[in-house]
Amino acid sequence: xxxxxxxxxxxxxxxxxxxxxxxxxxxxxxxxxxxxxxxxxxxxxxxxxxxxxxxxxxxxxxxxxxxxxxxxxxxxxxxxxxxxxxxxxxxxxxxxxxxxxxxxxxxxxxxxxxxxxxxxxxxxxxxxxxxxxxxxxxxxxxxxxxxxxxxxxxxxxxxxxxxxxxxxxxxxxxxx
Numbered sequence: 001x002x003x004x005x006x007x008x009x010x011x012x013x014x015x016x017x018x019x020x021x022x023x024x025x026x027x028x029x030x031x032x033x034x035x036x037x038x039x040x041x042x043x044x045x046x047x048x049x050x051x052x053x054x055x056x057x058x059x060x061x062x063x064x065x066x067x068x069x070x071x072x073x074x075x076x077x078x079x080x081x082x083x084x085x086x087x088x089x090x091x092x093x094x095x096x097x098x099x100x101x102x103x104x105x106x107x108x109x110x111x112x113x114x115x116x117x118x119x120x121x122x123x124x125x126x127x128x129x130x131x132x133x134x135x136x137x138x139x140x141x142x143x144x145x146x147x148x149x150x151x152x153x154x155x156x157x158x159x160x161x162x163x164x165x166x167x168x169x170x171x172x173x174x175x176x
Contacts, residue, residue, distance in 0.1 A: 012046070030058040030076060030106065058104035058122075063111040063129075071117030071135075077104050078122040110146075118155075130161055 012034070032054060034046055046062055049070040054060055058076035062068070079101055084093045094101050105122045109115075110129040118137040120127070127133070127143045134151035143150060147161040 012048075030056045030060065030104065032056045033059060033061040035062070035064045057102075059106040061106070061108045063109060063113075065112045066109055067114045067116070068109075069114070069116035072115040072120075072133075073118075074107060074109075074115075074120045075122050076107050077102055079103075132161055134158075 045064040047067045047069070048054070048062075049068060049072065051070045052068045053073040054068065055073075055075045055077060060074060060076060068074070079090075079094070080103060081090065083097075083100060084090050103122070105125050107120070107122075107124070108126045110127060110131075112130045113127050113133070114131075115127075115133040117135040118133040118139065120133070120139045123141055124139045125142050127139070128146040128148065130147035131143050132149045133139060133155065134149065136153070137151050137155040138153045139150060140154040145157065148157045149159040149161055150156065151158045
């Protein structure tokens with residue numbers, strides 16, 4: 001029995017509309033911007049695993065051919081803990097001064113990025129084309145160099161995905 005992994009674009013849109021949850025009135029709501037024009041065989045060119053977490057308190061833009069795999073977490077907000085008085089509980093400060101306590105940072109994930117079981121923190125506002133984020137990595141800053149392989153805590157570039165930037169011709173089975 002085969003399981004359908006890739007959703008149709010309509011099913012993806014429907015699913016994403018049903019996952020927005022607003023815990024209280026202070027929560028800022030951003031948008032999840034996904035490719036709509038480029039499709040292959042009626043299916044989206046984007047993969048988002050069921051167990052992926054995408055925080056859309058600020059806008060998140062996902063370009064074509066991205067894979068947001070199992071366990072991936074993309075966060076778009078952070079808290080300014082240095083503003084909290086030492087004699088006040090942090091949660092109370094958040095309820096009373098939420099607008100100064102929380103910073104919302106939009107995020108752009110460029111084309112052909114793969115993220116699997118890794119955490120992308122709010123200060124990482126962009127990930128360059130073709131990047132691969134290794135399992136267990138914690139990305140703390142923007143990734144600007146295309147086709148890098150990133151791993152570790154905090155993530156650092158450990159290699160490149162390919163030596164040449166021109167795509168290979170796969171039209172002949174014997175050419176690899």
